[in-house]
Amino acid sequence: ELAKLLGVPDVLVFPSxxxxxxxxxxLLTGNNGVIFGDIAAHxxxxxxxCLAQHKGAQFIQYRHNDLNDLAEKLVKYPxxxxxxxxxxxVYSMSADFPDLPAYVxxxxxxxxxxxxxxxxxxxxxGENPSSDMPxxxxxxxxxxxxxxxxxxxxxxxVAGLSKAYSSYAAFLTCGDxxxxxxxxx
Numbered sequence: 001e002l003a004k005l006l007g008v009p010d011v012l013v014f015p016s017x018x019x020x021x022x023x024x025x026x027l028l029t030g031n032n033g034v035i036f037g038d039i040a041a042h043x044x045x046x047x048x049x050c051l052a053q054h055k056g057a058q059f060i061q062y063r064h065n066d067l068n069d070l071a072e073k074l075v076k077y078p079x080x081x082x083x084x085x086x087x088x089x090v091y092s093m094s095a096d097f098p099d100l101p102a103y104v105x106x107x108x109x110x111x112x113x114x115x116x117x118x119x120x121x122x123x124x125x126g127e128n129p130s131s132d133m134p135x136x137x138x139x140x141x142x143x144x145x146x147x148x149x150x151x152x153x154x155x156x157x158v159a160g161l162s163k164a165y166s167s168y169a170a171f172l173t174c175g176d177x178x179x180x181x182x183x184x185x
Contacts, residue, residue: 002171005140006157008150010174012183017119017160017170021048024172024183025084025115028156031056033082036073036112038098040064041088045117049086064091065098067106074110083110089118089142089159090125097121100146104153114155118142123164139164 002011014020025048029035035049039061053059063069070085077083085107090097100116107114118141126136127144136145143150143157150157150173160170174180 003173005138006150006173007140007144008157008173010180011171012174012180014170014172015168016162017117017158018044018047020158020160020170020172021045021117022051024156024158025049025086026052026055026057027183028052028084028113028115029055029057029082033084034058034060034077035084035086036070037061037086038064038088040091040093041086042092042117042119045086045088065096067099067102071106071110074106074112077110079111083112084115085112086115087117088120089116090121092120095120097125097142100142100148104148104155107154112154114153116142116155116157118157118159119163119170121145122159123161 021044029052035052035057037049049059060073062073087098103114122141123139124135125142125145126138126140129136129145143155157173161167
């Protein structure tokens with residue numbers, strides 16, 4: 001049902017967002033990837049990035065929602081190196097959110113993956129926002145709010161049910177079976 005709501009082939013469910021972050025981010029970066037983290041990203045993302053760094057990845061922070069600062073850091077790494085841009089969908093302390101289409105363009109330019117934690121946006125923001133419904137419909141998250149595509153735009157989307165649904169569970173999108181298999185293993 002979560003996959004259908006988001007419009008993706010499949011999701012992988014975890015007990016919590018924190019446990020998901022700790023398991024997935026180090027796996028995505030391997031021992032030679034680079035994580036570019038927004039300085040205002042949620043603490044559980046920061047902790048997962050530190051764990052990935054402990055396992056050999058590089059962890060570089062950039063100024064909050066500053067695409068120029070991020071681009072200056074991305075340009076220093078080869079296109080073929082694993083690069084992950086870590087952002088929140090809705091930032092928990094300020095309620096602001098990134099210009100996701102601009103992040104997607106930047107990620108494509110530098111062959112990077114966007115890893116978005118939308119724990120505070122999922123269930124609230126959704127597709128087809130309008131003047132009558134500024135938060136959109138369905139509550140299916142920031143990617144749908146901006147009418148972007150998960151796999152085509154290189155977005156791994158992470159969210160949980162604890163905020164809007166008051167339930168203990170978290171999930172991430174899987175663009176294909178191989179990605180799902182890698183995460184499960």
